[in-house]
Amino acid sequence: AQSVTQLDSQVPVFEEAPVELRCNYSSSVSVYLFWYVQYPNQGLQLLLKYLSGSTLVKGINGFEAEFNKSQTSFHLRKPSVHISDTAEYFCAVRGRNAGNMLTFGGGTRLMVKP
Template identity: 90%
Template sequence: AQSVTQLDSQVPVFEEAPVELRCNYSSSVSVYLFWYVQYPNQGLQLLLKYLSGSTLVKGINGFEAEFNKSQTSFHLRKPSVHISDTAEYFCAVTGGLGNEKLTFGTGTRLTIIP
């Protein structure tokens, strides 16, 4: 079984400042990792994913994440945030067989301060 920990429930950041949202996972098997974004009153949108290969993955809206197997982490970063990045961000993991259920973290609410 897999689990995901997002230690930061809320992260306030000034506009144009960098941000890192932390995600740690636990699994006894190989995993695929994802970040989803949920804007207010909307569904979940896939931001980026790690399946294999390069540990630095780039996603939409200027976000990137780095897979670190030794630290079992998959932190999300953006060098300069905008007001429009205000949303809830969920880290998720699935087993390495693919097409299995997603296990989500509790989410991090990113608030951008003008």
């Protein structure tokens, strides 16, 4: 079994400022890690994923995340946000064992202000 904690329920930030959305997980097995974004009244879209290899992964829309195994973290970052980045962001984890299902964190609402 695994769990995901997103430490911030809301993150307000001014346009063009950098942002970091925090994600920590716990699992008894090795994991795959994902970040999804949800715009209002829409389903979730994949931002980026970590399966193996380099711990720094780049995704769409200028986002990147770094897998830190020792800290069991997978924080999401963007150096300069836009108004259009305002959305709900979800971190998710799936154990590498067969039969594991994707488990989501509680989400972080990113609010970009002009």
